[in-house]
Amino acid sequence: MAELHLPPTLPSLYTDLPRHVDVDAATVAEAIDRLEDRWPGLRDRLCEPGPALRRHINVYVDRERAGLDTTLEPGSRVDVIAAISGG
């Protein structure tokens, strides 16, 4: 089970989506699939066709920059970060 931490811009878009979600997944892409299963449409918020992570969405696995194919270990921490910008 990996521990996902989502950016604060996401929970308000979906019913009962928390900031922290535990998912059973072998890769980052699978973890996003599990989110999509429970909250349809969520993949579009993080990924573009390809699929690829959106330009201003960054993912870190255990504090290392990651991609969709990065593998997850039991207990991995996955941080999904919206790039700091705006004003």
Added chain:
Amino acid sequence: MAKRVVLTVGTRKGCFLLESGDARRDWQVRGPFCDAWPIYHAAIDPETGTVYASAASEWHGAGVWRSRDLGESWEMSSEGLQYPEGELKLSKVSGVSIAHGKVRVGAEAAGVFESGDGGATWSLVSTLDDQPGRGSWNDPDKQPPGHLGMTAILPHAEEPDRYMIIVQGYGIFETRDGGGSWEPCNTGLRAEWPLEDERVGYCVHKLVRSPADATRYFQQNHCGMHRSDDGGHTWTEVTDGLPTDFGFVAAAHPHDRDSFYVIPLDPGHGRTMPDGAAAVWRTSDAGSTWQRLSSGLPQQNAHIGVLREGLAIDSLDEPGLYFGTSTGQVFASADAGETWDEIASYLPGISSVEVAVVEA
């Protein structure tokens, strides 16, 4: 039956609703809605009262928000709102069009998407693949900053499968078969740059049709104000009498086929009202002469601009006009533009204003 006038205001930080009775004197502001996502265009379906707002988040992509209860609750969908993997990438959705039971949105890269289920799901209609200019308008090296792609869609008054679209910097195209085939509609327009193909390359900012005469159209172009008397196919310039030939907006009087409104702006980098004095200009003779309307509008140090979808006119007997500025003010007139009041002062930068008259 008493009536309520509702403005949908799209801003850089969400959608706002401004409401008044039909006297249009006292306004209440609600918002921001849509999680404060940047909204390009928000409009109300006159049949169902549903509000649609096209949005694009730099983080989370493009989608269309909708509210069936005038802003009390909102949903957002992007299902189907993307191009197949390959040449085109969808960065934002822009102009919203609601007519004949369908909602359509323009997109960047340029394409038309439509929804037949009230905005729950979307499907790609066309990217105008066989049209002149199509290769150029999708070339990133030829796109301006803030490229919008397909900026607007104007439905036909009566025919569900017939509508016009604007491709930014290339002009108007019309379909009569629901997007299966297209025809450029730019004859008579002016360009201040070389054209590779005379049929396209015209920078149409805003296209409106007279509700009183379905053959009469006006457009504010990058290069002048233009009128069409044949359903938007050929154009005659009617800029003489206006302070500049540049602007973004136009609005058609709901009952008089000869009356249209425009807000001229300085061209170049400024793109604000000339001399820092705010004014709306009206023609009542189809563009032969123009009158400056400024009573109640700021006349000193008002360096304000109005973007493509920033001017709206209602359908009441004496129509009300409304415009929102890129610096967050909304001005309203309840007497066809003769006098104006500032009805909101500190909204985020405004990209669109639309109006609907609903039962109270």
